[in-house]
Amino acid sequence: GQSLEQPSEVTAVEGAIVQINCTYQTSGFYGLSWYQQHDGGAPTFLSYNALDGLEETGRFSSFLSRSDSYGYLLLQELQMKDSASYFCASDSGGYQKVTFGTGTKLQVIP
Amino acid sequence: ETGVTQTPRHLVMGMTNKKSLKCEQHLGHNAMYWYKQSAKKPLELMFVYSLEERVENNSVPSRFSPECPNSSHLFLHLHTLQPEDSALYLCASSQESAGGELFFGEGSRLTVL
Numbered sequence: 001g002q003s004l005e006q007p008s009e010v011t012a013v014e015g016a017i018v019q020i021n022c023t024y025q026t027s028g029f030y031g032l033s034w035y036q037q038h039d040g041g042a043p044t045f046l047s048y049n050a051l052d053g054l055e056e057t058g059r060f061s062s063f064l065s066r067s068d069s070y071g072y073l074l075l076q077e078l079q080m081k082d083s084a085s086y087f088c089a090s091d092s093g094g095y096q097k098v099t100f101g102t103g104t105k106l107q108v109i110p
Numbered sequence: 111e112t113g114v115t116q117t118p119r120h121l122v123m124g125m126t127n128k129k130s131l132k133c134e135q136h137l138g139h140n141a142m143y144w145y146k147q148s149a150k151k152p153l154e155l156m157f158v159y160s161l162e163e164r165v166e167n168n169s170v171p172s173r174f175s176p177e178c179p180n181s182s183h184l185f186l187h188l189h190t191l192q193p194e195d196s197a198l199y200l201c202a203s204s205q206e207s208a209g210g211e212l213f214f215g216e217g218s219r220l221t222v223l
Contacts, residue, residue: 042214097166098212100153
């Protein structure tokens with residue numbers, strides 16, 4: 001089985017940097033994804049780490065450490081529109097069996 | 111617009127009703143999924159179809175019955191549901207070779223009375 005743990009809520013100030021952590025216990029781990037979901041909307045893919053290290057995509061970066069079973073999503077220059085829920089997810093298997101974490105609700109305040 | 115369309119967006123049904131949720135993807139993907147999203151819980155994988163064959167069934171009660179007539183369409187047939195089945199049902203698609211990237215529809219919000 002697989003389980004992924006995240007903090008339930010995080011609050012940060014507009015313009016600041018925030019890090020959302022994810023620890024996982026999985027079998028057959030291939031990689032770690034991050035998704036963003038606004039209230040009432042569909043989860044949308046942000047990034048994917050198959051190898052250890054940092055992946056950067058604009059204001060968002062994602063990190064993976066396989067040896068520590070740990071990853072994080074880093075959001076820089078926070079904007080009000082970044083207020084949303086963020087999910088980490090692990091995949092295993094060729095048909096993309098993706099298991100999601102508990103989700104972190106990020107609130108960006110002025 | 112994510113390329114994955116779900117209908118209906120909202121559904122209210124009694125425990126004795128039979129209804130169906132529909133999902134259509136316009137992305138040319140070869141795998142489709144049903145997830146259940148309940149408040150305060152992680153997204154729960156229900157079913158996976160790869161190349162129109164069911165490859166995963168996560169111990170879902172038989173009152174949920176999936177159907178995948180072709181690679182672009184996925185249905186979830188519902189019958190004799192329970193109030194605890196009220197949730198957001200999300201459809202997703204992916205290309206098998208793509209690393210972890212799922213494309214989700216906006217979901218069908220189901221309320222069982």
